[in-house]
Amino acid sequence: MDSSQLLKGVLDLAVLAVLAERDSYGYDVVRRLREVGLEDVGDASVYGTLRRLFKAGALTSYVVASDEGPHRKYYGLNDVGRSLLQTSAKTWTSFAATMNDLLKEVDPG
Amino acid sequence: MDSSQLLKGVLDLAVLAVLAERDSYGYDVVRRLREVGLEDVGDASVYGTLRRLFKAGALTSYVVASDEGPHRKYYGLNDVGRSLLQTSAKTWTSFAATMNDLLKEVDPG
DNA sequence: GCTGCTACTGCGCAATGCGTAGTACTGTGC
DNA sequence: GCACAGTACTACGCATTGCGCAGTAGCAGC
Numbered sequence: 001m002d003s004s005q006l007l008k009g010v011l012d013l014a015v016l017a018v019l020a021e022r023d024s025y026g027y028d029v030v031r032r033l034r035e036v037g038l039e040d041v042g043d044a045s046v047y048g049t050l051r052r053l054f055k056a057g058a059l060t061s062y063v064v065a066s067d068e069g070p071h072r073k074y075y076g077l078n079d080v081g082r083s084l085l086q087t088s089a090k091t092w093t094s095f096a097a098t099m100n101d102l103l104k105e106v107d108p109g
Numbered sequence: 110m111d112s113s114q115l116l117k118g119v120l121d122l123a124v125l126a127v128l129a130e131r132d133s134y135g136y137d138v139v140r141r142l143r144e145v146g147l148e149d150v151g152d153a154s155v156y157g158t159l160r161r162l163f164k165a166g167a168l169t170s171y172v173v174a175s176d177e178g179p180h181r182k183y184y185g186l187n188d189v190g191r192s193l194l195q196t197s198a199k200t201w202t203s204f205a206a207t208m209n210d211l212l213k214e215v216d217p218g
Numbered sequence: 219g220c221t222g223c224t225a226c227t228g229c230g231c232a233a234t235g236c237g238t239a240g241t242a243c244t245g246t247g248c
Numbered sequence: 249g250c251a252c253a254g255t256a257c258t259a260c261g262c263a264t265t266g267c268g269c270a271g272t273a274g275c276a277g278c
Contacts, residue, residue, distance in 0.1 A: 005118025178224030
């Protein structure tokens with residue numbers, strides 16, 4: 001199984017979790033996700049997710065000038081985003097628990 | 110977050126896990142998945158997954174007559190299916206661990 | 219023979235991650 | 249000052265895959 005399919009429906013959650021730590025911009029979110037182990041995330045996916053979440057009203061956005069390149073579009077969680085994060089985290093946790101239950105019977109010895 | 114998106118990329122694994130326990134047919138797989146907690150799986154999704162996995166050479170298939178309805182198309186794991194299950198289970202487990210790491214910093218409370 | 223349960227198939231849709239290309243700004247080396 | 253690399257973001261179209269809905273079909277009980 002290609003892990004890219006696993007990302008479906010979870011990238012939002014991962015991005016929200018990263019932003020909960022501190023405000024950030026696309027390029028940096030990609031780096032941080034890769035650092036924590038999500039090595040295969042494409043940059044376009046992250047930018048797309050950021051835009052979707054912003055459009056959905058879960059993020060704030062502000063532009064900051066940068067020393068080392070073009071301006072940066074920072075994103076941060078607002079109340080909607082924080083509650084979305086909590087809800088999604090719970091959904092994920094219970095889903096993951098269900099899957100682990102299902103799998104433990106077939107775990108390789 | 111709608112849990113249906115979480116299923117993407119995991120339904121294969123769930124179906125393989127259920128079949129690992131014992132051979133089964135579509136209608137029954139749906140019931141068993143719902144029993145373990147995957148309440149929202151659509152029947153068409155499961156039948157589609159079964160066909161995809163069969164076409165991919167991971168499943169065997171044989172038809173058995175039934176007392177309570179039309180014939181049943183049983184599916185079972187072959188070697189390809191079993192190794193796919195092991196691989197997918199490992200991928201899932203490590204992915205889930207990564208996500209849990211990411212989330213524990215923002216866990217409510 | 220109509221209804222309901224069992225069992226499967228087919229079609230088209232929607233969501234979403236990905237690849238590729240393109241825009242644009244900054245600093246470095248020549 | 250120009251090419252180039254690194255940073256930062258946008259746009260377009262594609263592939264995968266789960267879902268909804270409709271359709272086919274067998275069997276049981278009334």
